[in-house]
Amino acid sequence: MLPGLNIDTNALRIPSTVVDDQVRIQRLVRAFQEFGHQVANTNPLDLPGKAPPPPELLLDFYGFTEYDLDREFALGPQVLPSFKTTTRQYMTLREILTTCKSIYCGSIGAEYSHLATNEERSWIRERIESPEPYQFPAEEKKRILDRLVWSTNFDKFLAAKFPNAKRFGLEGVESQLPAVKAVIDASAEYGVRNIIFPCCHRGKLNVLSNVTRKPNELIFNEFLGELKSRHGIPGDVKYHLGMNYERETPSGKKVNISILPNPSHLEAQNPVAQDMARAVQQQNEEDRASTMVFNSHTDAAFSGQGFIYETLGLSALKSYETGGTIHLVVNNQVGFTIDPDSARTSSNVSDIVKTIGAPVFHVNTDDVEAVVFVCKLTAGYCAKFAKDCLIDMICYRKNGYNEMD
Structure with missing residues (x-):
């Protein structure tokens, strides 16, 4: 109980499972930011014999299964913030996965996680993590x-x-x-x-x-x-x-x-x-x-x-x-x-x-x-x-x- 207030603090606590799930989603998005370029569609020859994707890009690496694909997770500073709007604050795991693949595994493979300052990393991330990064008139x-x-x-x-x-x-x-x-x-x-x-x-x-x-x-x-x-x-x-x-x-x-x-x-x-x-x-x-x-x-x-x-x-x-x-x-x-x-x-x-x-x-x-x-x-x-x-x-x-x- 909060002193002087009839409020049960236990009711205000976020369940540990929710916190754990959100951390796992953050790790998944971060993995695409760091390793997505390795499996991006950047080779016009599309030669056979490609290396398998890094395990960090697979759902089971974080304990997710196909049964979790339609579960919703909160968007925020570490999870596709550019996609968060006043009318949309959650995305399903399926949507998050599809979006990350579109951004980091399409025709562009970005490597910027090694940059020294957060300002540089954020500047690039804000410009590529966009619903339509290059829609030209x-x-x-x-x-x-x-x-x-x-x-x-x-x-x-x-x-x-x-x-x-x-x-x-x-x-x-x-x-x-x-x-x-x-x-x-x-x-x-x-x-x-x-x-x-x-x-x-x-x-x-x-x-x-x-x-x-x-x-x-x-x-x-x-x-x-x-x-x-x-x-x-x-x-x-x-x-x-x-x-x-x-x-x-x-x-x-x-x-x-x-x-x-x-x-x-x-x-x-x-x-x-x-x-x-x-x-x-x-x-x-x-x-x-x-x-x-x-x-x-x-x-x-x-x-x-x-x-x-x-x-x-x-x-x-x-x-x-x-x-x-x-x-x-x-x-x-x-x-x-x-x-x-x-x-x-x-x-x-x-x-x-x-x-x-x-x-x-x-x-x-x-x-x-x-x-x-x-x-x-x-x-x-x-x-x-x-x-x-x-x-x-x-x-x-x-x-x-x-x-x-």
Whole structure:
């Protein structure tokens, strides 16, 4: 009894079974947040021989059975808070399970549980734990389709006219161009005015043509070998060349894009890009956030070359940091001719960025809307926290397994 009040405190106690059940539900949701990416539908090839799901994602791990599927549990801070409304405060176990699978095991596999601060984790969780995380208006869907058409037609033309030349086409990763443009457009909305863009071989000609508007006649003449350097001797190969261009976004923002010229081992350009961004920032100390690095890679190079780890190691040092880099990994699932299982020890190509506490978003390249959503999300994260983040765009090489298409 409460002193002075005729109230039985035992009647106010929540039964221990209810508390225990709610804790088990919280653990289940947390397991999807942490391990859901391992079974997400992010591989467009959907190859056989998948590993079984982690036991933490199974109901019996928490003592639930199929008879519990229609029991209701309270929504709250640790259980899908974005789905709680004034008219809906409970969901059945079946609904919770379906929702968690939709969020964490669909076309996007998010890894953010390893982040150091609750602010970062909550920021990401609020944006992906949503009933409709990426419902684009019709105008934006048309823009995405338009970008797909431009990029695919460019590659089709090159394939028809120069079938025996190296061109590193986008067949199998057609959403790369919409991804690049989405990062640029979203970053501009957060105040970015200068983007240093070290670009990987795959899709670079497409990026030069459709992002920085390099005249197509120049690109085609490079295929024909008709262009000479100013010294009268053959110049570099066409996919090693760079470009500077001021691009206007759909909202009218203007962004200066610098695509770097690169050597054959492309990751060597990464520290150069960081130094370039740092130099621009030091010349504009009052608006450092207006300059960023957007770095594209391919999977085998990203997990295998020392330039990656060395450059990542400088990302948070006061004398070297540039306010966060967005890494876009074009995950071909093959390194020239080698399978991923024989190319690296880590489970994912992206595991190396966990050493600097960067979030990772694995995404199925065949779901272009999911790709665009993730690109916008990473642009927001980079602007908010001034830290690196990574997009693992899982794709394939449709026309060949090495450098030829």
